[in-house]
């Protein structure tokens with residue numbers, strides 16, 4: 001059988017051809033290897049180079065190799081933090097023509113560390129808690145996307161430092177299954193596997209003296225579950241709030257943003273007892289809000305502005321559903337967005353006198369007004385409304401800002 005390389009990027013096969021595929025991975029000469037720390041694994045895994053990239057090569061049977069490759073591609077499409085699949089190499093034979101196991105090739109996750117290496121220098125309990133938080137977030141993200149991991153553990157996760165915190169990445173997808181959505185039973189089962197695996201791994205570390213004495217492995221396993229459940233609840237619960245109170249919705253969106261989640265969809269149902277809000281949180285990529293806002297409204301903004309403006313647009317849209325009965329076209333997002341720009345966005349920005357705007361463009365002004373409304377509403381413990389926010393902002397905030405600028409002298 002001839003050597004076959006299936007790859008996601010057309011440049012990779014040529015680069016990969018230079019590697020000694022006729023040798024079992026365990027026998028690859030040192031000149032091919034990149035000595036970086038690896039986690040524990042059943043399969044043989046080695047790091048090597050393809051062009052100027054460091055890659056991870058894992059030897060395993062053809063079916064699981066293709067399956068894992070496919071799953072990692074799905075996770076990539078879903079925007080889940082996981083290692084990038086690059087290729088599957090099959091049809092390997094040694095010098096005498098005997099078959100060798102296929103391999104799965106992934107991109108080495110730069111700056112990542114397997115947990116064992118992190119524990120080698122005894123880790124403070126606070127740092128451990130942050131690692132566990134990152135792992136709980138990863139598991140929640142996977143579950144929201146319908147992915148049951150089947151083998152969540154510290155060895156199957158890579159950790160990367162991320163602005164003072166840690167981000168967790170999935171490295172081993174072999175046992176995973178992707179469903180349209182997971183039932184509570186499926187999630188619980190997956191979480192239970194995670195708990196047992198993680199407590200086991202910590203017990204191992206304890207036995208080898210690498211665990212901080214204050215950390216109880218079993219309790220820690222439970223801690224992860226608690227953190228997961230809190231996060232899941234915050235993300236998916238249905239909340240009821242008094243009709244017309246934007247403020248409650250906004251508070252939830254902000255809390256979700258702080259947890260690292262973006263709200264891509266939101267449903268509001270009206271009822272006699274109050275409005276019910278259901279969020280369908282989705283983790284979205286960095287440019288998502290900018291593209292979405294541009295497509296809907298033609299407004300080209302920065303990322304944070306786009307996120308805030310879209311949040312406002314969506315809350316507004318959700319309240320407009322009932323106002324256009326019998327006209328399906330009028331309820332289309334583009335049509336509603338156009339009305340929002342005309343009836344809400346532009347008049348609001350125009351309410352700020354041009355001489356007070358300084359160098360702020362309309363998107364920034366609107367963003368500032370939303371921030372101000374948030375601030376005043378938090379103080380008042382209810383939604384004070386956009387009009388009040390605009391009035392207060394132009395009467396109190398902007399004049400003070402201008403005065404401060406003038407005092408500071410010409411730029």
Ligand SMILES: Nc1ncnc2c1ncn2[C@@H]1O[C@H](COP(=O)(O)OP(=O)(O)OP(=O)(O)O)[C@@H](O)[C@H]1O
Pocket residue numbers: 037038039040041042043044045055056058083084106107108109112114155156157158171172173174
């Ligand atoms: N793309 C990558 N980037 C960084 N490290 C990697 C990468 N791929 C694999 N590794 C390292 O290799 C180790 C083993 O990989 P993996 O968990 O996929 O192997 P496995 O044999 O399937 O494991 P298991 O025993 O859980 O089945 C990981 O813990 C990680 O340290």
Ligand SMILES: [Mg+2]
Pocket residue numbers: 040041042155156172
């Ligand atoms: Mg593994």
